[in-house]
Amino acid sequence: MAEFRVARVKQGHTKIRNVPIAVTPEGFWCCPSPVVFQKTLKSQNLESKPRPSSPPSKTSVQKKPNTLNERKPTPNSSRSKLLPDDQRSVTSDANETAETEWENLRHKVAIEFGEHGTSDLKVVLCGKPGFSVKMSVHKNVLVENSTFFADKLCQRQSPISCLEVGDCDDVESYVETVGLMYCKEMKHRLIKQSVSRVLRILKSNEERGRREMKSLVLKLLRENNTHLDSSGTAEMVNENIYSFCRSCMNSLLMLFRQAAEPGFVDKSLDSKGPVMRQIALQADNLLWLLEILIDRQAAEEFAHIWGSQKELATIHAKLPTVSRHLVSCITARLFVGIGRGEMLPSKDTRQxxxxxxxxxxxxxxxxxxxxxxxxxxxxxxxxIGRTILTLPLEDQQNILLSWLGSFLKAGDNCPNLQRAFEVWWRRTFIKSNVELQGSLLNSDG
Known part of the structure; x- marks a missing residue:
């Protein structure tokens, strides 16, 4: 049985920890679950804390009289005796701190993909301080399945044996993505995973990687709609997706509040940049989730939830257009979906x-x-026009007359709803004509 090993290097001995891994029918590859990474980090934090030293037993001293922990006297030892007590304590504290930091930097998780001993590339993922993952992989697999890694490897003229990826926001997602590249039947692999695990792509900040994985997951969900419906899990999947939608909307609202605070506009680009990027990221997440729900014919609730975001729409007007305009892409996609008949929200929701x-x-x-x-x-x-024309005539009149005022001011920078306006005008004119003729006939009779 394959094993996933977490090795922690110390002076004098090596400790190996064995934990279970995921094994696919297509072959051996490692993909530890989130619990494994969390336990590894917790155990490393506990081990890095100072422990009270216990007196060594006589048997251990006899068996290993010359261990690495026993330091031989050096010429510098006599010099240390001449130091005052306060300087000596400062020096020892500095040495202990340096040793602890050095040990933290050496915490690694080693993972091997494919057949044992056949890899030709090491990829080191640097995540949280003191934690990294070293993957033994194959260049041809990465180049064939990922433009991100293909660009990284092709940029180097000479062949490389090790590639380091720094500042990884989610190391686990990187590992799972590489693991999927080794699956011959990726569809069957993802079907076995929970929706929340598959949708963890939402955490990623790397644009190209997000785009590649989003299109892949969307395609797989399209292909498996029938399978999920027959197994009675469609409702559960939709609930998980809507849970992510609400989480993204809450995050977006908090970011809007932060960006609308007094003095935020005057801050430096380094201070504003992360907030603006997160706003764009959450808007992109919501747009992608909406596409999934439309494909699953379950987007009506999304339209209602989005229409209920009164505070978000109010703060929207206070932010610079460059920071907020991507959020309007969600509204535009909803109107397109209603116009095409991809979703059928109620009259109250449309209004x-x-x-x-x-x-x-x-x-x-x-x-x-x-x-x-x-x-x-x-x-x-x-x-937009079709959405408006599905409302009662009075509501159509209020919305279209308000639009007309904006259109006369902005021109091409405003949606052109002329066709919808003409339809409403004819409906109103015909209705008033019919009512007038009816009243005349009644008076003549």
Whole structure:
């Protein structure tokens, strides 16, 4: 049986800890669960704490008289005797601190993929301080399955045997992703995982890697909708997805509050940058989750939840357009989905969505056209118009007259809802004509 080993290097001896790993039918590869990483980190923190020293037994002294822990006297030892007590304590404390830091830097998890002893590349993932993962992998597998690693390896003219990836936000996701590259039947591998484990791609900050994995997971979920429905787990999957949606919306609201604080705009770019990047990240997460729900024909609740975000929409107007415009992509996608019939929210939900988010979308429309490559103006305008025209005539009138005022001011920087306006105008005119003719006939009779 394959084993996953966590080795901690100390002076004088080596301690090996064995923990279970995931083994697939396609072959041997390691992918420790989140619990394994957490236990490893906790155990390392406990081991790094100072322990009271116990007197060595006589048997141990007799068996190992010349251990590495016993230091031979050196010429510097006589010099240390001449130091005052306070300097000696400071020196010893500094030495202990340095040794502890050095030990922390050496905590590693070693993982091997493929057949034992056939790897031709070492990849070191540096995560939290004092913790890293060393993976023994194959160059051809990484190059074939990941443009990220392909670029890293192709940038070097001479062949390399070790590649280091620093500042990993989620080392575990890296390991799982590499492990999936070794699976011949990746679909079956992911089916066995929980939705929450698969959707941990939301944690990633690396744009290209997120894009690759999002398209892969979305494709797999599309292919397996029938399988999940037949097994009676579709509702459970949807609940997990909506749990992630609410978490992302809560995070987005907190980030909006932080960005709307007095004086935030005047801060340096180093201070504002992380908040702006997190806003974009959460907006992208929500947009991706919405795509998944649309594919699963379960996006009606998302439309209602998004339309209920009154505080988020209010703060939206206080932020610079460059920081907030990606959030309006979510609103635009909802209108496109309603216009296409991909979701069928209730009349109250459609009305709530228009009241809460149509004006913020109009305010960001210019930025969306020029900065979002995936933004399709024609589809968005058609979706908004169809959403409006499904409401009662009185509500159509209020929304379209308000839009007309914005359109006269902004022109092309505002959604062109002229077709919807014409339809509403004809409906209103015909209705008033019919009512007028009916009243005349009644009076003549």
């Amino acid at each position: 709530l969505l228009l009241q809460t988010w149509l004006q913020p979308l109009i305010d960001d429309y210019c930025w969306l056209q020029h900065s979002c490559r995936s933004f399709d103006r024609k589809l968005v305008e058609e979706g």
